[in-house]
C-alpha cells in the first residue's frame with residue numbers, strides 16, 4: 674500500500690447560492706520519501722488537496738489514507754494530533770509572527786513536539802544561522818520563506834506540504850528554497866509535496882500530479898528527477 678492515497682475524494686464549497694466543486698473524484702498515490710509536485714492553473718483545486726492532506730480542511734466524501742489510516746474519518750482532536758506530529762506546512766506568504774524573532778518563530782513549532790530539531794540547527798540548515806535574532810521585517814522575502822521552511826522542518830515531520838513555496842521569490846532564491854525541499858526528501862527521507870503553477874520545475878520531482886478544473890488530469894513518475902541546478906525557467 675502506498676504511503677499516501679486519495680481515493681475518490683470530493684470537496685465543494687458553498688457560498689450563498691453558488692457551489693464550487695473544488696475537488697472532484699481525486700485519485701492518486703504517493704510513496705514514502707517522494708518529492709511530489711502538484712501542478713495546475715489558478716483555481717484547479719491544488720490548495721484544496723493540500724489542505725485536506727494536511728488535516729487543515731476535510732473532504733465531503735472519499736478516503737484520505739496516510740500510512741494506512743483514513744484521516745477523513747478522524748475527529749477534530751485526532752486531526753489536531755496528526756497536524757501537530759506528522760505534518761509540516763509551508764505557506765505561500767510565510768505566515769511568520771511579526772513580533773517574534775526568526776528563532777522564536779521556529780521555537781513555536783519545535784516546542785510542541787518531542788524529538789524536534791533545535792531551532793538553531795533548523796535555521797542553520799536553511800542558511801540563516803547568522804540571522805536568528807532578526808525579526809521578520811528585518812529579513813528579505815526569501816529569508817522569511819526560509820524561516821518558514823525551518824519552522825516546518827524543525828518538527829521533523831514525516832510529511833512536508835508546501836503551497837507555492839517559491840511564489841513570492843526571485844529566480845535564484847526560488848532555486849535555493851527548492852533545493853532545501855528536494856534535500857528534505859532525497860537526503861532525509863521526508864515525503865514532500867509542493868503545489869505550484871510553474872510547470873518548468875516539474876522535472877525535479879519524483880512524481881508530477883497535474884490538475885485542472887478540480888480533477889486529476891495525469892500522473893507521471895520521473896525515474897530520473899533532475900538536479901535543481903540543471904533546470905532553468
Ligand SMILES: Nc1ncnc2c1ncn2[C@@H]1O[C@H](COP(=O)(O)OP(=O)(O)OP(=O)(O)O)[C@@H](O)[C@H]1O
Pocket residue numbers: 686687688693694695713714715716717718719720721722870
Ligand atoms: N473556502 C472557500 N470557500 C469558497 N470557495 C473556495 C474556498 N476555497 C477554495 N474555493 C474555490 O475552490 C476552487 C479551488 O480552489 P483552490 O484554492 O484549491 O485552487 P488552487 O488550484 O489552489 O488555485 P491557486 O493557484 O489560485 O491558489 C476555486 O474555484 C476556489 O474559488
Ligand SMILES: [Mg+2]
Pocket residue numbers: 719720721836
Ligand atoms: Mg492555491
